[in-house]
Amino acid sequence: MYTPFRSGYSRGEPDRPSRKKPMFPVSQALRGFLKQHGREVKLPVSYRDLQRFTYSVPLKDKEGQDTHWETVVYDMREWEYIREGLVRIYALLRTEGDMTFSKHLDVARIDYCAFGNSQPFRIRIVNKFNDNYDHYYIKIADASRIYGLELEHMLSPNRITFLTNNHSLVEEHIPGIPGDVFIQQHLNRPDTNKIRIAKEFVKFNERCFVRLLGDMRSYNFVIDITPDIEDYQYRIRAIDFDQQSYEGRKNLYLPQFFKENFPLVETTLKHLNKDSIQQYQTEERTMMTFRLVSARYRLKELLDIMGKDTISTPEKLHQLASELSEMHHNHKGLLRARNMGQLVKEHLKVCLRKNLLLIPRFQGRSED
Known part of the structure; x- marks a missing residue:
């Protein structure tokens, strides 16, 4: 039995997702699964650490349009701790924690988005030798999202890299x-x-x-x-x-x-x-x-x-x-x-x- 492929949209279409989905806690059983499969690791910086920014400025795209993201700034007394921790997390994502290459990596920018359920921080990591950059995200750990990530990893043609630690969820950037x-x-x-x-x-x-x-x-x-x-x-x-x-x-x-x-x-x-x-x-x-x-x-x-x-x-x-x-x-x-x-x-x-x-x-x- 296959789902007929057709357009079901019309004005006034009632099929709209909930405006605000609640966050569901990570159970002990799910936490054990994540530990067993190398997803649960000790992170040097948590989501709550990133919430302690001093102020933020709206982030615009190349055309000057609002992106729903804000670039956040931290007190200098906390910045060094946060910067080093974020570089270490990037190493955990990309090289299983090998810090050999971390000396030429730096945090170029941290953006925050209050739009959406996970309220993510987007971290831009830059290579100081050639200015090449990459991104990853730190979000609130939500059981729904973790199940979704795992099912995507196993049942889709795409592999997913993510890490968890208590209330924090770290996800790689998906390019496209x-x-x-x-x-x-x-x-x-x-x-x-x-x-x-x-x-x-x-x-x-x-x-x-x-x-x-x-x-x-x-x-x-x-x-x-x-x-x-x-x-x-x-x-x-x-x-x-x-x-x-x-x-x-x-x-x-x-x-x-x-x-x-x-x-x-x-x-x-x-x-x-x-x-x-x-x-x-x-x-x-x-x-x-x-x-x-x-x-x-x-x-x-x-x-x-x-x-x-x-x-x-x-x-x-x-x-x-x-x-x-x-x-x-x-x-x-x-x-x-x-x-x-x-x-x-x-x-x-x-x-x-x-x-x-x-x-x-x-x-x-x-x-x-």
Whole structure:
């Protein structure tokens, strides 16, 4: 059973994410999982340390437009401690803590964004020899987001590097053109291969729905463009994982239904027929199945922990389970889920069981 790919947006569309999602604490069981897999490490600087800035100034883009970010400034008595700690965190992300190359690294700028659930600090690290720079983020540790990051690492074509420590979450920067910028400035350029971007949007739509990652509006994903033989390949990557299996409406897990993504939906329906769309949906579910098999022990451990955790409300759980069950021909297993973690696990089974049974070692094991 494949989700029909169509435009569901109209003015007054009720499918909007919650304006403010609550933060969910990291449980002891999840903390143990993170330690076991090298995610939980002692950080020299915490999120709370970064909150002690003295003042901030609005950050503008190259056209002088507001970016929703502010550049923050610290008292000089604290700056040296913060600067050294942030360089060390970068070394933890990039070289597993090897400080051999840290002497030519420095913190060029720290930006803060109060817009959004995670209220991130963006750290710009610069190489003093050649002025090349890189970014990473420090955010409030939220269980929803951590589950989302782990599921992205295991079930998508993208590997994710992140670290946690108590109330702090450190994430690497995910490079790419923001989806809203791509739609405005690149989608209709003559050198954009609209068939390939349509194909990738179908696959991205499928990935989000199968693992129940919500709120993938255009500014919550980026598009990575790779030159290929005589043309370009495209990869859409999620960059915001706050809405991992939180909302109650099924359509919020399908990027095709957000008005911000309508130009991509329109492009897809114009350039791909029904058979091609179903082919790409099948391809993505097949690849997700192979990834699931490869990471099955780690994934089972995570889903077992997630299945005992609270990352949404009973009302949203009941609504989503009911809508998914109806979509999957009144599937009873979805209705038996007692929380969002169990619902994610059951939805993976429902969506990928057919593909899983084509793998010889899993034939006859439909209940695993």
